[in-house]
Amino acid sequence: MTDIRADWIAVDWGTSHMRAWAMSASGTVLAAAQSDKGMGTLDRDGFEPELLRVAGGWMDGPTTVIACGMVGSRQGWVEAPYATVPCPALPDGFVQAPTTSRDLQVHVIPGLKQTNPADVMRGEETQIAGFLARNKNWDGVICLPGTHTKWVHVSADEVVSFQTFMTGELFATIGSQTVLRHSVAADGWDDTAFADAVTDAMARPEKLAAQLFSLRAEGLLNDLSGPAARARLSGLLIGAELAAAKPYWLGQQIAVIGAGDLSKLYVDALAAQHAPATQVQADAITLAGLTAAYRSLKG
Amino acid sequence: MTDIRADWIAVDWGTSHMRAWAMSASGTVLAAAQSDKGMGTLDRDGFEPELLRVAGGWMDGPTTVIACGMVGSRQGWVEAPYATVPCPALPDGFVQAPTTSRDLQVHVIPGLKQTNPADVMRGEETQIAGFLARNKNWDGVICLPGTHTKWVHVSADEVVSFQTFMTGELFATIGSQTVLRHSVAADGWDDTAFADAVTDAMARPEKLAAQLFSLRAEGLLNDLSGPAARARLSGLLIGAELAAAKPYWLGQQIAVIGAGDLSKLYVDALAAQHAPATQVQADAITLAGLTAAYRSLKG
Structure with missing residues (x-):
């Protein structure tokens, strides 16, 4: 004890x-x-x-x-x-x-x-509050990668608007529950395959459903490796998300809050689009937000 | 016996x-x-x-x-x-x-x-052969909706090119294996929700992952019904597919081969894009293809 x-x-x-x-x-x-x-x-x-x-x-x-x-x-x-x-x-x-x-x-x-558009968050608002408590008067866009990734526009200490993408859940589900499970490894990675897939998806984001099946066909015909297919699946989904979220991040100050590996992928993909982003660890930020909430209650 | x-x-x-x-x-x-x-x-x-x-x-x-x-x-x-x-x-x-x-x-x-792009089909080629056996000298585009929907460009009695979309499998998997299972009914339908979703997805096909999460948010905030969410999920996926497959179908003669209800959705969605398509029942066409194969073998 x-x-x-x-x-x-x-x-x-x-x-x-x-x-x-x-x-x-x-x-x-x-x-x-x-x-x-x-x-x-x-x-x-x-x-x-x-x-x-x-x-x-x-x-x-x-x-x-x-x-x-x-x-x-x-x-x-x-x-x-x-x-x-x-x-x-x-x-x-x-x-x-x-x-x-x-x-x-x-x-x-x-x-x-x-x-409008209808959207919800629960938990991320506390991380945003923590980030703003540590970065007074910060304006820009906060990306919170995860099962349901959020893009949040912050200005004058308010959340102005936000949009949720099911990217993380789609990655897990498509990789394990569809025909792609035969092609996509459970782990392993290929940085080049990821970067190329982000580029492909950003160029033609509407082709996602076809680009996904190509992972299967590339495995059958061209021996695409399981780790490369996994990285490519991630890159296609994150690339499509970055294409859709471009009105959020283009020309803005960007902070990415989240677990190390996943957030690093977003930071790298944004860097390839000449959009530098600051990476912030989630745990400390959550605690900073809960502390800000405690102070506002006791204040 | x-x-x-x-x-x-x-x-x-x-x-x-x-x-x-x-x-x-x-x-x-x-x-x-x-x-x-x-x-x-x-x-x-x-x-x-x-x-x-x-x-x-x-x-x-x-x-x-x-x-x-x-x-x-x-x-x-x-x-x-x-x-x-x-x-x-x-x-x-x-x-x-x-x-x-x-x-x-x-x-x-x-x-x-x-x-290039890598793609495969197995079974659909027989349906295509059956369709061509019944429609001599037909040039155009054949859509075969299903788990893995195919768009096939046919000219001069040859398959010129094709592209596979995982639309059917994504519909089944996303509706049952992700957070959307709480919002999407197992059956039921809403024609207007489907048609509107096709329009939305064709206008901004890259926003798919965000449009998907909006089904959850609309259910939480605006009481979107389960059947309407189901129809909207289908419409978003088929709309994104039609946007990506546009280079295939635009200005072409179109035949849609497949099971009744699903093919009807494609025919309706194409009609809304001013692209009239002929619907063809799959069973008879498969048999016509197998018969054509038998005849070619027996010479």
Whole structure:
């Protein structure tokens, strides 16, 4: 047992994972823990016991918890209704989750929605807030690669507009669930195949469904290797995304927030388009956003 | 038991199904049978017993069998190497499958390949041959909708070029294996949603990955119905395909060969683009192609 005592607790609770940090009032991390009990595996009354199991040891008396992510969705602990852009990344409207323990005050950060075109985010708004807390008066475009990659236009400390691409989920699904599973390796990589595919897809993005089948045909006829096919699949999807997101990033300051390898692919692909982008690690940024939320609550 | 005696037997042997017809020398269908033992479920030495089980009752003495489809793939009964376009839909090079029964002569029709861009077909060439047998001197573009939709340019009785789109497989996979499964109904339809989505995708085909996620967001924010989401998913994919295949169909005579409902969607979507297309039922056309192959063999 530790004798950590948190002044408050930061929680990032997504669909498949939960991470928690014991924080000091000044924003220092005292301890960290995680769980694979994501929102997708929990009933509404399963959240509080899981939080106490993971982070209860850090609590002594009344404790404030700040949580972001799918924990605030309709299927989560409590629904934190979307705020509508344009608005700050952390708008008013944190929602308190119902708790059995009177000492526990859990504030859930709302996601953001856009009316037209219809779009939603939940969790990314906290990363955006973290990035803006560290980069005052930053204007530009933030790309958050992942299962559902987001492109977000930020100006004057507000989220102006955003667009979600299913690129990560398409990569996983098409590579494993279609005929391409015979051609695409489960791992391995080929940088040149990736770069060429980005170029091809940006030149003729509408040909995606045909370019995808060509991976199969190239495997059958020209011995395209599994790792090269995997890199090419990724390049075709990311290239098509960059073509569609061009109105977002062209001529803008760009930050890419996300896990190392995937974000590096976006940074490299953008660099090949003469669009330099700054890469930012996601974990520290999420925590910066949760800290900003805590301060706005206590401020 | 029947007392049918076939002069020859026509077989369409795909990945998941096999169909056989007892034929007279003049090309009349005497009987039909089918099996769910597709190529995907059989070892190399499993084909002959299955053929005899399904069609053996029609055989008395030496019998010629003409087979098309995945039965001729590397994983099939015998590999019938691809012929390279441009070439006739039924080029020379039928391959005899190895048999235990001396009375059985099984000729497998080769598929077609294209070197650049790399592409392959196996089975569709027989439908194309059947269509051309019924429509002498026809020049134009044949669309064969399916799991892997083919666009085929035909001129002077040869297949000039073709391109495969994974549209059907993407529709099935994206609708059932991604986050869109929460938004897209398993059945049901909305004609207007389909037509609008085709228009949207043709206007901005590169935005596919974003347009896909909008189905989820429209379901969350604007109560888009499951059947409308299903129709819109189909429309986005077919619209993107039509945009990419435009160099094939623009200003050309168009025939769409395939199962009723799916082909009707392509015909309607093309009509909305002022590109009238003739719809042709696939079953009769496959049989016409196998008959043309039999006649070319018997010279």
